[in-house]
Amino acid sequence: MAALFKDSPEYEARKKVPFSPPAITIKDVHAAVPKHLFKRSTEKCLYYVGRHVAVSFAFYLCATRIDSTVLRIASQHDLGSRAVSALRYVFWALYWFWQSVAFTGLWTLGTQCGHDALAPSALLNAVLGLGLHTFVLTPYYAWRATHRSHHKGTNNLDRDETYHPQTREELNLPPEHVATPMDYKELIEETPLYTLWKMVIRQFLGFQLYLIHNRKGNPKYPPWTSHYKPSSLLFKPEDRPYIILSDAAMAVMICLLSFWIHSTSWNNVWRLYVVPWLVCWSDDRLRVMLMLLVVLCSGPIIGGSNIAGIEALADYAPGLS
Template sequence: MAKKADEGFTLVEQNVYPVPDIPMKDLLAAIPAHCFRRSALKSLVYVLWDLFVIGCIYKTTSYLDSFITPATLDLPHPYAYTALRVALWAVYTFFTGLFATGIWVIGHECGHQAFSESKAINNLAGFILHSAVGVPYHAWRVTHAKHHASTSHLTQDQVFVPHTRSELGLPPLNPEGENLLGSRVSEVVKRELWEALGDSPIGAIIGSAKYLLGGWPAYIIMNASGQKRYPKGTNHFNPSSPMFGTHHYNQILISNVGIALWLVALGVSIAHWGFSTVLVVYLIPYLWVNHWLVLITFLQHTDPLLPHYRASEFTFARGALATLDRNLLGDCGSIMAWIGAHATNGISETHVLHHVCSKIPHYNAWEASNALKKLLKSHGVPVEGAPGGWREVYRVYKECKFVEDEGEVVFFKNAHGVAQTRPAMPESSASDSGIEVGK
């Protein structure tokens, strides 16, 4: 909470983040052993269930659509039939996109080798599932593994990398008008930063909406919000991209073949059923999938409560714990919270656990997450954020503008230069990533 002091400064009572120093062996030991077991059959059942639900949504929508005619409904104006039909199919696209995100999540688990005990089955299933939703499987698998190895590392993480003060061209830190932690900021500095950043409600709404709608293709195609040390033009389709090793070359080509087949399938479908049908039945739900992917992952890794680390203070365990679990759609009530968690296979609700051990399949993640949280809460590590939804995206977008160029553990500051959180360092730290990204 902020309060104005007599001398023209805003002082902030900040949250304290206890920078963890928990060994990985302790984190993994907190998880019941049976949670690490993977079953191709069980994973396949979840894929079939998601497809079954999507089929039911389509059949139900088509059935109800057949009744929206003057012969069965007496509506006051001819346009009312069109409006009702648009509303009905809009509901279809929303829920289909939500459950299709669940398929995306299982494809993502394949990339973590969590679908099955067999690497060949994992990669085949992942290639099929991710290609079906427009994702270059191997390309994203490789960069996503690097993200897991370096989560919240300012120079190594692959996505959701914060902008620093200097990168945004903001005035340098002024020790006379503000402190490094962002707990004491003068009114002059606040105005200076506000004028440079701009943060109107309408601007925040438009900015967050553009992020949700275009963030995923922008990241895949042009590395938007990705690691800034990569050269301009870096993307997930060039097998010679600096994102990949030379041994990934053929895998990236295979991913591109999957995307080419996906585009051909779309073209054939449009030629057969017409663009408007494909648009409503597949393309708009596909845009919803992209939207949910960005919303979920953005909120998992972006919050004023979460630290980012420079190299000297980064460890794999610290990066893994620098994320939040959020109840997707929890701000819309308990029923929508249940639907959000069920449809997307709990990826938003068990994400801290997923970063601690990404090979645990989603159907075991709930139990494993509950066990892990008992340990983390005893250390005071925050693990749960506010429910995931559009309102929370808006709040986080406004509160997370930049981090400082100085400091080994940094937290987001808002458009006034105020940070909600400061670090409390342990006496010692030592670890390594424990993640292999080169295979």
């Protein structure tokens, strides 16, 4: 049994050999990839985009019928108010999870457009990428510029744009050769509320905060360096007209969401769009969904009001659109 928790002899031997990076160039990597895999197809591009849009729309249509479906099931099986609420939680959690997956797919396709990897036409990549990213509230051209820079300097602390860990100095840690276990204990000791707060921010808003003010981005930029500012040091001068275009597209999307809220309700847009949009940025959707359910089950049921029983649910369901 103890052997299960030991490294293999091969791994132990490999650790004793100093690591040296392989002498492989990007040209060598490209040469090893079959040539047909570099060929882009307009038909396949439109198929994948259309499929993802259709799947997302299908999830949306299903979600608009959740409350009426729960009402019908409750009527057929004479369910109590708690059972009705629990059933609604389950259905909405399923929608949020799968719609977040669909949103992530749309965002990923938009990112590939930013690499000019989806379609052979640069114009088609631009149109699709701008539309897909704007739908999930990502400034297409701004993200395109910094994401390309990220790929050119991935994991390089000087040149990479994202994922910069804090240094020992920033964490107020002494040099490694003089640090004591107590120094680390004070840094990582359990603080549940603070950890929960950091987890919520990281899971739901981390990417947006990076776009807004370069949170966890390269510290070489001044404070509040933003993807939404055309004159930002993140961009080259020739990028600025496109950053303005991205900002304009984002403004249009926000106006459309505002009109949707005005036409229906905030609760409606919150459940159908905002929650899956928040969850789609999470690296751990299942854990986030459990956290959401715990939070929601500890207070009013989804929709913002304590609806007790089937009669009140019947009044609520017709208003969903």
